[in-house]
Amino acid sequence: MDGTGSDAMTPPMTRPMIRLSGVGKTYDDGTVAVQQLDLEVQRGELVCLVGPSGCGKSTTLKMINRLIEPTTGSIEIDGQDVTGQDPVEMRRGIGYVIQQVGLFPHQKIIQNVMTVPLLYGESKAKARQRATELLELVGLDPATYADRYPHQLSGGQQQRVGVARALAANPPVLLMDEPFGAVDPIVRLRLQDEFLRLQDELGVTVVFVTHDIDEAVRLGDRVAVFATGGRLAQYDTPARLLGRPADDFVADFVGSTSGLRRLTVIPLDPAHVEPLDGVRTGDLDAVIDTDTTLGDALAVLLREDRGLVGVKQGSQFVGVLTPNGVHRALRAALAEMAAAR
Template sequence: MDATASDQPPATTGSGEEPMIRLTGVGKTYDDGTVAVHELDLDVARGELVCLVGPSGCGKSTTLKMINRLIEPSTGQIVVDGQDVTQVDPNALRRGIGYVIQQVGLFPHQRVEANVMTVPLLYGESRATARARAHELLALVGLEPELYAQRYPHQLSGGQQQRVGVARALAADPPVLLMDEPFGAVDPVVRTRLQDEFGRLQRELGKTVVLVTHDIDEAVRMGDRVAIFADGGRLAQYGTPQEVLARPADEFVEDFVGATRGLRRLAVTRIDEAHLEPLEGVTAGQLGAAIDLDSTLEEALALMMRDDKSMIGVRRGARFLGVLTPAGVHRQLRASLMP
């Protein structure tokens, strides 16, 4: 049975706090009758990173562009930081929302420094202040200003250009950042590194982020919550990565997350002390390298296989808490399926 947006529980933050972004009954129908987005209700909490994921043509990029009115909604209401976006001048709205796209969109004739300075200068900042802000942000995204500020975009790798795009989007210190397939144009190794670095940056800055991707692995790796869109612009499921992987809402979601969703759950499930076993009776030959309690089950299993050990020590700081075995991993995964 299909789970339409109206069949689902309200896609709210669940915290009682007003969300940073709220979409209520939002839809987009084009003149030829094509429904791109269907009656979407969606809340994004302050400081949350939400991934919109689904097949091509399912409305996820359209939804993103309606938030900053690059596309006008046909129905419904979009509220950002307490303000109805349709009541705001579109240009002023977009200057207050960071926007990062796959193609980056850097100005090719301007140096990196000038690209990042663009929005602060539009806001009336002095060149000295805007330059200092640009250098601060370049350092924040891992590009040393002394090396990169005076280069042109064509002198950078794809991953470096993407970092400049993120720095430019952050230059006006926006509370909201919209990202459309931001890491899709770089090779897999660089992509994973950029995902990790952006996740660290987002946690550090506390920005509210809505990120569009077609890659379920990227969505569950990066998102605090994941919104899975189906054809016809229907919201099929909205939940944490653990919820989506453990309890797909319908057959479409089950097919989309794939038969290997059990393996994906290893990457989004952190070690639970309740499923460790005591150190007593464990010999040094049985025990592999120790791992921090904040690590994922995937990282723990990878270390076991690397060291060819049947268990791994788990610590919190300098204190050992117990050992994790494959049986403990299995118990924890089973426990996470319980309602």
């Protein structure tokens, strides 16, 4: 290997941010954790690795930042073979968030977030400014939280600090291992929403490990489903994964409630929008856009409890959506799924 990676000639913006080629890991005791894994993650993409316990998700993630060395294959980040780089140096350029946040208990929140910029040689003033911005970015008011200690924060708040700290070095790649696994379901949903917004804003490339298919489908631009023994069973968009599982294992894993899950990925089809007949647009408090997913549309309907919401395309009202419309759309999606199997 020449150290520049096989892909160094490809224009930077078009080559994958992360590329695993034929990667395998067999532990010393003979356990085959990952086999012949080929996986590409595009720049700015959020990819979820999902699968049953012990299928090699964490091992894969840790091979990307070289906490674990692969037995076979190669891993490139931005066209550079990671095995040719100093692991400590390399790891600093990759954000890493785990379930047990690992905050320093005797340091204030602001100091916890400042650690990485200080390591990079930033002045204290600059590191503090950056940490303050990051706390704001992850939804923690610095005036309230900067001077608290980790034990004075809830689990969800600590997780936010973990995300802020991982982002402190402005890493192009963020690896997350079950980051929201320990918080209750409601907080988890909120953290997921916030994280999606943040990722969109920052354009960071994310590999996110979860054992929860709902979380994977909700967050991932693409989802890699692993089977036991570290075999990649399917790597696809959430909609295709739910609509066209590659084999029985994936179909089982995606599960019998996949019809409902599809709601979270199917865009609202204009075919299910009803005409505005007799409804004055001024009467429509709740408005959704045509590119809303059915799941979000249903959430607005339930929240508003009004029986219908207005649907807009750009600035133009194109009709209304009712619970019946959502029902029809779901039935159509299920029929399409059945036809695809």
